[in-house]
Amino acid sequence: MKHEVTVAEWNRCHAEGGCALELRTRAKQDAGTTPATGLSYLDVSEYLAWINARSDGGYRLPRVAEWENLAAPVLPEEPDPIFTDPDLTWASTYLLGEQKSRALRPQGSYATTPDGIVDMDGNVWEWTQDCYAGASGASTSRCPAYFVAGEHLAAVPFLVRDPARGGCAVGSPPAHLGLRLVRDTPL
Template sequence: MRAAATTPNPSKSSLRFVALAIAAASLVGVALFQRGPDPAFLPEMAPHPVVMQDGRMLFSQRYEVTVAEWNRCALDGECDLTLRTRPDQDPATTPATGLSYVDVKQYVEWINTKSRHDFRLPTAEEWDAMAAAVLPHAPAPVFSDPALSWASTYLVEGIAPRALKPQGSFSTSPEGIVDLDGSVWEWTMECYDGQSNGTPAESCPAFFVGGEHIAAMSFLIRDPARGGCAVGTPPAHLGMRLVSDKPIG
């Protein structure tokens, strides 16, 4: 009479090894999946890059960061400021304004983590290159007397409307960047300290903002009308636009 066949039971160590192997494979799969940018957090970029004088390409956000985009950062607890709109404004198309340089840096850090792509603010030179085709040329002075130069400046500044308008209300650059000539001045990463030796960003008291004329704002100012301006006429609104040194994808 033949003995009944038996199936050997796997040892506990074998089962543990299999479980660890499955877990390791899962982690590798997740890591591979997360290697690329996350589309859920990527902003809409302009269809064409800006070609700088040195030949490098700069990739710019098509529109300024909106209230809806900003508040995703606030809901995550990574941006201290929560923005609100009037009943007649759509958060999805209203530029995020009332932002200090400190606020903007919080958003940049958050979006880089969430999107898994490297974004930053433009330099003042980069912003000028982005806006060169849509900004008005400097008008001729009203008075030729040097003693009245202040009056000429006063009378010819303020071409852009100061009311906050939804995205798409102003010009579009040849690269497809929208509203660079609008009523929102955009923070740059370039320090203004009245010196030429280059102060580190973490020690900088003020930064240039891009708009219809040159201006520099204290890094803590959210409302330029109340906080004053380090250089130039105070901007109407302070907002932001992201740029990147590499294309998305």
């Protein structure tokens, strides 16, 4: 998808009974251009099932490697860490680089990749289909957390809708959890 799924697109799923969660926008936000956020992996799974049932199918979440490949042209390079002691490297993420605004912005507020994909460098972190099972080696059929892609990768528990309240172990937490779909079959 060129853009992330919007609130209006999400609410169509809700209105048709495919998605349990109904989303609202703040005053002065347009549901047609505001990314759908505050979504857990379970919410996203409902949307995927709905859109595939009402279309000719083929939609899915991107894999981490696909997302990173598409976003590479617009993501900033990783700065060299201030600290070389492995026990202090976490501190570098809090001291380097400008901090992005956490305010949710409409589609087109960030860069466009050479492939025409918009806002991959924005503050909406996108769910991927890649499971993070940690050291437990849990089966992906019972995955406890999935990777979200944004400023950096983060493993977020599948029930979390607001990562600022937990779910990100390294670096700054994602501002918003949303989704962008990919399709294996040509349109």
